[in-house]
Amino acid sequence: MRAYLSDRMGAALLMAPLLLFLVLAYAWPFLGVVKWSFTLPTPGLGQYNALLTDQLVQSVFIRTLRIAAIVTIVSVVAAYAITVVWVRGTPVQRVVAEFCILVPFWISVLTRAFGWVALLSNRGLINTWLQAVGFISEPLALVRNEFGVIVGMTHFLIPFAVFPLASSMRSLDDRVLLAARGLGSSRMRTFWSVFVPMTRSGIIGSALIVFVFSLGFFVTPAILGGGRSVMIAELIYLRIFQSPDWGLGAAISVVLVLFVGALMALLFRYIRPKQLV
Amino acid sequence: MQQPGRAAEIKAIGIGKSFGSFRALDDLTLDIGRGEFLTLLGPSGSGKTTFLMILAGFIQPTDGRLYSDGVDITERPAEQRAAGMVFQGYALFPHMSVEANIAFPLKVRKKPAAEIKRRVGEMIERVGLKGHEKKLPSQLSGGQQQRVALARALVFEPGVLLLDEPFSALDKGLRGQMQAEMKRLHQETGTTFVFVTHDQSEALALSSRVAIFNHGKLLQVGAPDEVYDRPDNRFVAEFLGEINMLPLKGVRPANNGSTGLCEDRAISMRCKAEKVRGDAILAIRPEYMSIAREAATGENGIAATAVASTYLGAATRLDLTTRQGAKVTISVPNEVAASALSKGNSVWLTWPAEKGFLLPNGGQ
Numbered sequence A: 001m002r003a004y005l006s007d008r009m010g011a012a013l014l015m016a017p018l019l020l021f022l023v024l025a026y027a028w029p030f031l032g033v034v035k036w037s038f039t040l041p042t043p044g045l046g047q048y049n050a051l052l053t054d055q056l057v058q059s060v061f062i063r064t065l066r067i068a069a070i071v072t073i074v075s076v077v078a079a080y081a082i083t084v085v086w087v088r089g090t091p092v093q094r095v096v097a098e099f100c101i102l103v104p105f106w107i108s109v110l111t112r113a114f115g116w117v118a119l120l121s122n123r124g125l126i127n128t129w130l131q132a133v134g135f136i137s138e139p140l141a142l143v144r145n146e147f148g149v150i151v152g153m154t155h156f157l158i159p160f161a162v163f164p165l166a167s168s169m170r171s172l173d174d175r176v177l178l179a180a181r182g183l184g185s186s187r188m189r190t191f192w193s194v195f196v197p198m199t200r201s202g203i204i205g206s207a208l209i210v211f212v213f214s215l216g217f218f219v220t221p222a223i224l225g226g227g228r229s230v231m232i233a234e235l236i237y238l239r240i241f242q243s244p245d246w247g248l249g250a251a252i253s254v255v256l257v258l259f260v261g262a263l264m265a266l267l268f269r270y271i272r273p274k275q276l277v
Numbered sequence B: 001m002q003q004p005g006r007a008a009e010i011k012a013i014g015i016g017k018s019f020g021s022f023r024a025l026d027d028l029t030l031d032i033g034r035g036e037f038l039t040l041l042g043p044s045g046s047g048k049t050t051f052l053m054i055l056a057g058f059i060q061p062t063d064g065r066l067y068s069d070g071v072d073i074t075e076r077p078a079e080q081r082a083a084g085m086v087f088q089g090y091a092l093f094p095h096m097s098v099e100a101n102i103a104f105p106l107k108v109r110k111k112p113a114a115e116i117k118r119r120v121g122e123m124i125e126r127v128g129l130k131g132h133e134k135k136l137p138s139q140l141s142g143g144q145q146q147r148v149a150l151a152r153a154l155v156f157e158p159g160v161l162l163l164d165e166p167f168s169a170l171d172k173g174l175r176g177q178m179q180a181e182m183k184r185l186h187q188e189t190g191t192t193f194v195f196v197t198h199d200q201s202e203a204l205a206l207s208s209r210v211a212i213f214n215h216g217k218l219l220q221v222g223a224p225d226e227v228y229d230r231p232d233n234r235f236v237a238e239f240l241g242e243i244n245m246l247p248l249k250g251v252r253p254a255n256n257g258s259t260g261l262c263e264d265r266a267i268s269m270r271c272k273a274e275k276v277r278g279d280a281i282l283a284i285r286p287e288y289m290s291i292a293r294e295a296a297t298g299e300n301g302i303a304a305t306a307v308a309s310t311y312l313g314a315a316t317r318l319d320l321t322t323r324q325g326a327k328v329t330i331s332v333p334n335e336v337a338a339s340a341l342s343k344g345n346s347v348w349l350t351w352p353a354e355k356g357f358l359l360p361n362g363g364q
Helices: A002-039 A046-053 A055-088 A091-106 A109-120 A125-133 A146-170 A174-182 A187-198 A200-215 A219-224 A232-242 A246-270 B048-056 B098-108 B113-126 B142-154 B172-189 B200-206 B224-229 B234-239 B334-343
Strands: B010-019 B022-032 B037-041 B063-068 B084-086 B160-164 B192-197 B209-214 B217-222 B244-254 B257-262 B265-269 B278-284 B290-292 B300-311 B316-322 B327-332 B346-351 B357-360
Touching: A002 A046, A002 A246, A046 A055, A046 A246, A055 A091, A055 A146, A055 A200, A055 A232, A091 A146, A109 A125, A109 A146, A109 A219, A146 A200, A146 A219, A174 A187, A174 B084, A187 A200, A200 A246, A219 A232, A232 A246, B010 B048, B022 B048, B022 B063, B022 B217, B037 B048, B037 B200, B048 B160, B048 B192, B048 B209, B084 B142, B098 B113, B098 B142, B113 B142, B142 B172, B172 B200, B192 B200, B200 B224, B209 B224, B209 B234, B217 B224, B217 B234, B234 B278, B234 B357, B244 B327, B244 B357, B257 B278, B265 B300, B290 B327, B300 B334, B316 B334, B316 B346, B327 B334
Parallel strands: B037 B192, B037 B209, B084 B160, B160 B192
Antiparallel strands: B010 B022, B010 B063, B209 B217, B244 B257, B244 B278, B257 B265, B278 B357, B290 B346, B300 B316, B300 B346, B316 B327
């Protein structure tokens, strides 16, 4: 019993610096933001009222939800395919998949966003090639719009979607798949009616992680959206740094944090934290 | 295996399987009769499960051919063989209800909904799972999960049912109950059953024939009493139960059987001295040996001294040593053990001539 207690004490001591850091650098300043949302420019619920009526804020909220939903679906589907290869492929396939999953983590988000600009812009590689081959006469609008934002965000978020999926696929009992085949089920049918349903917790976890990340994305939409496809985080930035409207920016932040908090609560109801790594 | 509702007849010819340099199964030739209950028995790593997986189509043999009802199915994929299979640990679909698990093989065969409903209902009734239809596997006990696995494997009336150590996770009482149930299902369905186990009492109790494996080789196939009473070699003799072995000299054929010398006493046996001459081993199951004050003339018997006893409740296990140092274990009524031990010295061990059999000297 004493050993158990001292173990817990030890764990608490080891975690203390992190907790302290989170409180000082995150929770405390956030309380300040909460205070702004109720006091600037005048005390009261005025800013929250504005959230409900301001057309621009609402359209940004809706766009953010739409982009996040599309990015989530595309990322999870793509990550699912990669993870199947990573977890269940031949040894060579596994190494290649692992490489594809891990390399993006070494490249900064900025570098990747500008990489996509170089590929997708009007005089970028893709448009130049397509014009050279003669498929198109006018460049396609691939960037500075929602499409560009979705491409960039999906690319960034796929690796994060892989880990919960991998965890659920690794814990799956191979004999169940054998049983399905032995009972006369084709490989396709086994995949759709046994494999996919059995990795449900991984799919939910992965989708929620991607969705939550997408909601707060700043750099990628700012660069690939080119100011025309503004998402929530960029709107907050604009309100606070480019217009003296701190109160509204703060109110949007508070709503975003509450919404993300609720989603995280949902996430942990479905899966245990250790399934995410 | 392709005709539903009809027991399959399987023929394996020269089946072998190598994993790299490891020979998991070597030159196995075996006929499995229509509607038979065949048990594959052996220690772990003996090749019995490999053979079952080859029958199911999950493993491709490196050598040999496999026929079902005369058709070569060696290369046929598992999903087209459609042998019913019950796995160790059951391998139920955790996300499907009992009903959906049992309906699965019928659904993949695209049977009409009404037929699926009827057959699943019949099967649930037959394995005694009524009232549990909507439950998930995780809400069932081990025995109930076992029944679902059996029902799921039998519902599409496969020509053969393959069972991989299905009872290893059950406790002793439940195991006996499930064994009886499986015997009943075998009789009711008439399907060919191939059952893998490492438990020799289970094998002897259930099967119409037992195939004994060791080190990737099939050592002997026969009815339970045949392999128990007349094992071909030492491994089979020892694996099927306790056995006493005495060295025998000058073995030669004699009137209706054979004869030899054990510790200078003439011993007669009913079995023929076909494979062995000269020195051999005489093997006798402990339950066929008894203790006597003296050996009557013409009766098999050798002198021995009781050295230890273990009280087992219903009987006592008695360890004895013969004059020349061979160790013998027998099971005797409790009061006999006490008197044998109290005398401290010589008793006679006797056995009927038809219960002793010859094994080649040394090795397997």
